[in-house]
Ligand SMILES: Cc1cc2nc3c(=O)[nH]c(=O)nc-3n(C[C@H](O)[C@H](O)[C@H](O)COP(=O)(O)OP(=O)(O)OC[C@H]3O[C@@H](n4cnc5c(N)ncnc54)[C@H](O)[C@@H]3O)c2cc1C
């Protein structure tokens with residue numbers, strides 16, 4: 369666009385935001401011959417959060433932190449890791465752009481989108497304005513970090529979001545993490561491996577509080593053994609900058625405490641990115657939590673406008689954004705029956721080392737729902753039939769299955785073990801297709817693999833020990 373120019377185009381499909389679901393939909397519809405416009409506000413974000421500032425750079429850093437040997441100098445190792453990860457994301461951003469740019473039917477427009485009305489969006493880039501009208505519009509603008517209202521935090525020179533840290537080449541001496549969710553704990557573990565002192569301040573009384581106590585204890589133990597300071601019930605009240613670091617004032621049980629850190633990661637959650645979208649001009653309703661309101665087919669209050677990914681307030685994971693794509697693609701190209709209600713047994717992985725993966729119900733939740741519960745659980749170190757953990761040299765963790773004793777169907781699983789980010793997908797698949805625990809336990813698996821541990825834990829061979837309580841677990 370030339371300076372101060374204002375022009376208009378029409379399209380079959382307009383996608384706002386280059387996220388996982390939106391880019392996949394744009395490519396699919398483009399290949400179907402539809403005229404598609406993709407609007408992305410930043411040329412540094414082609415491909416969206418996951419590949420630029422989310423999953424990919426963080427997991428690449430976890431890997432690089434893990435392969436640091438004790439003799440490797442911390443600062444240079446860390447700096448090289450940041451450099452390598454920047455190269456990786458640059459490459460992936462280019463490939464993502466190419467994926468759409470090489471399609472004749474798809475146009476990528478760089479600028480910030482805002483609704484003029486329910487069928488037209490204005491894209492602003494500097495002084496230029498472009499009006500785009502489309503029969504179908506998909507909002508895929510993702511989420512942004514929450515910065516809590518703590519005195520001195522916002523203006524602190526030591527405060528960082530996850531995105532800031534990914535661009536920080538100096539390894540913090542002491543990293544304080546506010547918030548012990550997925551993001552906070554992954555960064556805590558990773559920076560400890562790089563050689564920083566790490567403290568995590570969590571407001572909730574328990575870390576990984578949604579999990580059963582026996583599972584949470586193992587996760588917390590891994591952090592403590594790594595030398596990470598975990599503080600629960602922490603109410604952070606103030607941050608005060610000094611010349612070399614900041615003092616964090618917080619309270620536990622009303623008692624005041626302090627902590628000094630030269631970097632403070634704010635990891636207190638993310639909220640849907642709707643600011644400046646002009647949703648009211650399009651008649652698009654939002655929820656109390658600030659997400660775009662959608663039905664089970666991801667239609668907003670304007671049926672020709674969909675909202676997919678983090679912005680619709682669903683679980684904030686890349687694979688959920690991709691599944692959102694499947695639902696919208698089914699409406700645009702299929703019979704339109706696919707919906708969010710079809711989602712069962714969605715797995716999750718926290719990428720610490722060893723990774724912590726879950727699916728389905730916890731033992732507590734299963735009991736609360738009235739299931740006749742059978743538990744099969746064993747510490748990885750005490751399973752004899754999983755030599756892979758010994759080959760790798762990491763036998764930390766626990767494998768726990770929650771089983772419906774009446775039907776032998778798996779209700780849930782928590783796997784803290786090497787390879788769990790892969791193995792959990794098999795468990796989820798078994799749950800989705802009603803494969804009984806016994807069948808999973810008697811299947812043939814390659815050897816040596818982590819999956820073969822199921823033979824010992826879930827198989828029907830007489831020597832299998834099935835723990836029924838946390839006490840059994842400890843004695844197993
Ligand atoms: C540090 C971190 C680590 C994570 N790790 C994992 C992980 O390991 N596994 C996992 O599954 N998930 C992970 N997540 C979550 C995952 O990244 C998100 O759930 C996912 O990327 C959201 O995708 P999306 O499709 O909603 O949109 P996004 O990928 O967030 O894309 C939204 C795009 O919209 C653009 N945009 C916003 N507003 C406008 C506008 N007005 N006009 C034009 N463009 C706009 C943004 O610039 C952005 O590029 C992580 C997140 C973070 C922050």
Ligand SMILES: NC(=O)c1ccc[n+]([C@@H]2O[C@H](COP(=O)([O-])OP(=O)(O)OC[C@H]3O[C@@H](n4cnc5c(N)ncnc54)[C@H](O)[C@@H]3O)[C@@H](O)[C@H]2O)c1
Pocket residue numbers: 516546547548549550551552554569570571572602603604635636637638683684685717718719
């Ligand atoms: N491996 C993965 O899949 C992965 C990794 C990173 C992030 N993510 C996604 O990104 C999203 C954001 O992650 P997140 O960890 O920031 O959010 P989160 O909501 O998972 O965790 C935020 C944590 O901060 C705590 N908290 C909130 N306010 C606080 C305060 N003032 N002081 C101390 N603690 C406070 C909360 O109790 C909670 O434990 C998540 O929803 C997750 O889906 C996924």
